Amino acid sequence: MIEYSSQPHYLVAVDCIVFGFDGAHLKILLVKRGLEPEINKWSLMGGFVGSNESPDDAANRVLKKMTGLEGVYLEQMQIYGEPNRDPIERTLSVGYFALIDIHKYENQLNDDYEAEWFLINERPKLIFDHDQMVADARKKLRYKASLHPILFEMLPKQFTLPQLQNLFEEVNDTKIDTRNFSRKITSTGLLIKLEEKDRSSSKKGAFYFKLDKKKYKADFQAFLNLIPNLKN
Amino acid sequence: MIEYSSQPHYLVAVDCIVFGFDGAHLKILLVKRGLEPEINKWSLMGGFVGSNESPDDAANRVLKKMTGLEGVYLEQMQIYGEPNRDPIERTLSVGYFALIDIHKYENQLNDDYEAEWFLINERPKLIFDHDQMVADARKKLRYKASLHPILFEMLPKQFTLPQLQNLFEEVNDTKIDTRNFSRKITSTGLLIKLEEKDRSSSKKGAFYFKLDKKKYKADFQAFLNLIPNLKN
DNA sequence: ATTATTAATTGTCAAAATGACATTTAATAA
DNA sequence: TTATTAAATGTCATTTTGACAATTAATAAT
Structure with a gap:
């Protein structure tokens, strides 16, 4: 008989691919990672899912914390759960993509986090599987945008x-x-x-x-x- | 500074909505749950994600174990992660929908699990948030099927x-x-x-x-x- | 004042896709 | 031979699509 107690437990995180548009080009918002490993490397905005929140809640919380924005368009993409995707400890991450009005963001910048907009094709290499997440998000954005406004x-x-x-x-x-x-x-x-x-x-x-x-x-x-x- | 060690860990499961078609009607494959709580109630096919597998691996494993089928069409739907969705312990579940040829299944039935096909509109009430999962899966199936074969x-x-x-x-x-x-x-x-x-x-x-x-x-x-x- | 320049705006036409609609056909049963 | 039943197929008017270039509004230059 399978029992709960004998099953392994994992960390669960969220990562957000934040898209913006400056009038001419598609951009993506990245932050310098604030914890080890890979501290100070560029990464997606993310965080762990807390005890009293759903992954959707967590993604909204992270976005608000880092951009000051509430109620942004946020869509669950997929889960990233390869056993060794995080070198420290097994962590599953729920990927989200967010669409925000780049102008709203500029007014609400939270300077505690080193965040920066990059042209989508001129972004730095990201940590872990975040480059894959960005690629998936672009595909999903294209797919969804071809059908819905x-x-x-x-x-x-x-x-x-x-x-x-x-x-x-x-x-x-x-x-x-x-x-x-x-x-x-x-x-x-x-x-x-x-x-x-x-x-x-x-x-x-x-x-x-x-x-x-x-x-x-x-x-x-x-x-x-x-x-x-x-x-x- | 956020550190991994101080973060909460959770169980992670997969649940599969298995669709089939008998030539006239859409059907769904359910099993009698084999562990507490809610033992012997009807539920979706599911299981915990093991230490050395991704959620996709886990879904395929569960499907193979319970139906005998390999290489079935399986698509990740969304994650279900409300803090209290499982009454025993916090468990996040990755929902998948599967499309299988009902005839193949009949030959490969694994009798260790009490599995049964139900007409989609005459299914019993399911445990936890599984009814919601079925509703979401139907919507997703309709969406995807209107665009792809x-x-x-x-x-x-x-x-x-x-x-x-x-x-x-x-x-x-x-x-x-x-x-x-x-x-x-x-x-x-x-x-x-x-x-x-x-x-x-x-x-x-x-x-x-x-x-x-x-x-x-x-x-x-x-x-x-x-x-x-x-x-x- | 006239002209040049630049990006924004708008129109036409043929081909393809769509939706609405009913009759014919193939096989067996009576 | 006829009746029955479900399968297969055709037409037409409307809408949508894709390809294509000329005109317009404003400022800058002469």
Whole structure:
């Protein structure tokens, strides 16, 4: 008979891949690790799951502690549980990816932790299996974003169509035809055009849009299809 | 400074939602639990993660032990980690869903475990949060199956179009127009029509098909779109 | 004042995919 | 020979898609 008492116990952690977008490029937020082993090396934001919290709770706690942000978009990805992934002691880690508005973060920076944004393709090597986690998170982000409008979570309240398209192109690592993108994104009914223009990027300026939050919540589970299937 | 040694340790388990299809209805495989608490109550197939295996390894081991089957389709779903989900001791469980060909199983039944197939809608109440796991697994199955051809994993080597359509209808809890379904599924190129007919369900008989495995593997990650968006 | 420059914005058309819909066919039973 | 039953298949109008380039709005330069 199997009994609980004879079974091995493990540490359980969470690690968060935090994505942001600066208007042109996809970025990832990394921290200098504060404990041994591999202290002071770059790593994902993480921490152990406490006695009175679920892994989801723990991920939210870690994010709040290190970025000051609450209520960020957070999605469970998968568990990383190879027996020897942590050299000190067996630790299973639940991987999450988070999407945050990079501008909100800047105001709430917690300086106790050395955190820094890196361009997704120019990030330093990370500890343990964190590079694998980042690769998995990118894949999952791409997958999810091709079906649901999650990328808006990384945009400020006002954004332009060129910015939005940039973001889709970055995430999917592809170029999208401007006319077709505009048509598709408009037909979702998710965008509300504003009076104001962003003049910072061109003489003509690009109109700002905001998200129709009601429509966003209602349609979140509906499949969109924002990434074209290129034939040529 | 946070140190490993001061952190709490937990039991880590896996639980598998095993789906099957009898040609007409979606089924789920349950076992009578073999340890306290809740001994002899119906539950999902599960077990603790051992010292030298990953959670994926553990899920495969449990499935093999209880069904005799190896290499079944197994997908990590999510982690269940509410602090009090297990009344004896804190246990985190990684939920998996498995898709198996119900006919293969029948040949390999391991009688040491009291396992039984239940119609998905006529299953007994399960222990702990296992009912929630089943609900989540159904949702995930539906989601994934609407995009990728995973349902073939539940069919025998030879199957008929009506059977295939039944399966899609069961999983999506909807009725599909025969002509449109046939057109779509044919256009995927995934099916190879055989000479033989299944005469068990009608006078006319229905042609058997088999899966084009090469095409299946190649197209697995490509998005299909097999479930229609009904307008009326 | 006119022109040049630059990025934003918008339109067309042919092809493909979709959804709605009913009849014909193959086999056995009566 | 006819009745019965489930399987298989076709049409058409609408919508969606992908490929493609010209126009517009604003500032900078002359």
